[in-house]
Structures are given as structure tokens and as C-alpha cells.
Amino acid sequence: MAVTDGNAVKEETLTALTREAENLKQKLLEERHKLNDVEMYTVAQRLEPLPPLNLKPRRILKGHQGKVLCLDWARDQRHMVTSSQDGKVIVWDAFTTNKEHAITMPTTWVMACAYAPSGTMVACGGLDNKCSVYQLTQEEDLSSSKKRAVAMHTSYVSCCTFMNSDQQILTGSGDSTCALWDVESGQLLQSFHGHNADAMALDLSPSEACNTFVSGGCDKQALVWDMRTGQCVQSFEGHDSDINAVRFFPSGDGFATASDDASCRMYDLRADREISCYSKESIIFGATSLDFSLSGRLLFVGYNDYSVNIWDTLKGHRLTMLYGHENRVSCLRVSPDGTAMCTGSWDYTLRIWA
Secondary structure (H helix, E strand, C coil), X not given: CHHHHHHHHHHHHHHHHHHHHXXXXXXHHHHHHHHCXXXXXXXXXXXXXXXXXXXXXXXXXXXXXXXXXXXXXXXXXXXXXXXXXXXXXXXXXXXXXXXXXXXECCCCXXXXXXXXXXXXXEEEECCCCEEEEEECCCCCECCHHHEEEEEECCCCXXXXXXXXXCCEEEEEXXXXXXXXXXXXXXXXXXXXXCCCCCEEEEEECCCCCCCEEEEEECCCCEEEEECCCCEEEEEECCCCCCEEXXXXXXXXXXXXXXXXXXXXXXXXXXXXXXXXXXXXCCCCCCEEEEEECCCCCEEEEEECCCCEEXXXXXXXXXXXXECCCCCCEEEEEECCCCCCEEEEECCCEEEEEC
């Protein structure tokens, strides 16, 4: 009899707690709505439409023997580093399309690469679970003697980026964690645990302090982290499938995500909510990559249907589509000065649009 009474009390307590949680959720939604004076689309209606865009492929970079998986621009706006399924990492002169360096990795599927701020080294990683740094020298083919393993995860390295100096590097992995490493010593400085599945993408906040970054994963979540504490300070949901790419808005007040559910979403950190969704019924293929124009008015998105769509960030309209690749667009980055965009594809090539 006493056991029955105990179970009844537990059920009542659980019911009461569930009701209280629902009430709190409702109050939170109401408070959020109070902060939204006007929706972004409403304000955007007053803006003049953008003039027609005329982006064309100006350069085609050929050299990889496998699917291009990642690319990053150097700060000099001329050089690029790319990585591929063929196990090669190539440093290019984007003006001349010349290959300046070629690195052969000990593994295929090199999924991550990044250019150091100084332009004197590159980092890359993939199925070897490591993130390695190579010093760029006069030699065209860099030997393993120039290589230094900096980061070590328990699963593949999916993404990496240098901090605002060459001294620290941030990595994301299939082991569902992100981590901050000291480049010189290879020491783990901070780890970030919060994703429930593979962490696929990350991006640093463009703010001067640079204490936060955002990550996206196969758990359909985008998480904002405080690098000083290792804590997740905000989490955002809304996608129905894996998040493949994340990118901060140029002001640092929000970020966009690209997902296998064929949509991109914009989240505002101050409003703590989604403020825009970029999708159409006719778009049925997953979004693999994205980046903003220098002003943030344009959002460039690469898709599995071999196309790049350009969206008006404020109005939420698709402005135009770019075709040229013969397989899925796997990576996309706008140059630091905003004058060009590069796309990498599973067709083994990269295209520079301007």
C-alpha cells in the first residue's frame, strides 16, 4: 500500500513539474515577443531592392584528384589553401592559379584547412584525428619535417581555424567536441562539450574581444561558447537535419547556419531567437556551405544540387543562382576584402567568382 502511495506522489510531483515547465516556456516566449518591436521582414520592406548581380567565374583552379572539401583565404586576399579527399593540401595564388605548395597528408579525406593570420603557415586535418600545422617555406612540396601535430581528437577533425594570432587554433571533431590548442606546445587549453553528435562547423566572433565562437553539429543544434570558461552560453534549434556550416554576421550580433534540411537560418544573439529562414519549396537539396558579403546584405549558399544561391539577407528573397560546378558545392568563402568568392566542389575543382 505504501509503495502505491509513493508512486502516486511521484506521478503528481512529475505532473506538477511538467506543468510548471510548460508555464515557464510560455512566459519565456511572451517575454521574447515583447522584445521584438518589429519583425526584420517588416523593416526590410522599406528598403530599395538590390540591383541585378552579375557574378561570373573568373578563375578555375584545377589540381586536386579528389573531392574538394575545404578552403580558406589568406589575409593578403591573394593566396588560398584547399584540402581534398585525395589527401592533398594545396596553397594557391588565386590571381595566377599557380600552385605554390603541395602537402601530402598521411590520410585521405582532409576535411579541414586554415590559413594562419601571418600567412606563414597552414593547418589541416581529417580522418587521422589530428590537426597538423605546416610552416610555408620556399620549397614547393613540403616534407613531413615541416609538419607539427598540434591537436588530437578521438574522431575525425571536421573543421579548424586560427585565432587572431598564429599561437592558438580552434578545432571541431566527429567526437562531438570542440577544442582550443596552443600551436607551439600542442597543449589543450580548453575543451567544449555540449553537442550530442559530430561537431561539423565553427566560426569565430568578429568582435574585437573574440571571446566567443559558434559551432554547428549533426545534433541539429548551433551552440555559442565562451572561450574563457568553456561553457555554452546560448543554444539555438530549428533545423530538421544536420548543420553543415555556420558563419557570423559581420557585426557579430548574429550568425547563419546551413543544413541538410535544404534551409539556412539566421539567429540573433541579442533576441536569443531565429529571425529569418532562407528556403523555398523548389529547393530540395541540402545546403553545405555559406558566407556573407562584406556588408552582410548578401548571403551566399552552396548546395548539393551543384548550385550557389544568393539571398537578400534582410528581405529573405533569393536574388539569383550561380551554376558552373558539375557536382555538389562543398565549401564556399568570400575573400577578406569582399571582392571575390571562391567555391570548392566534389567535381575536383574550385571556381573564383567576381
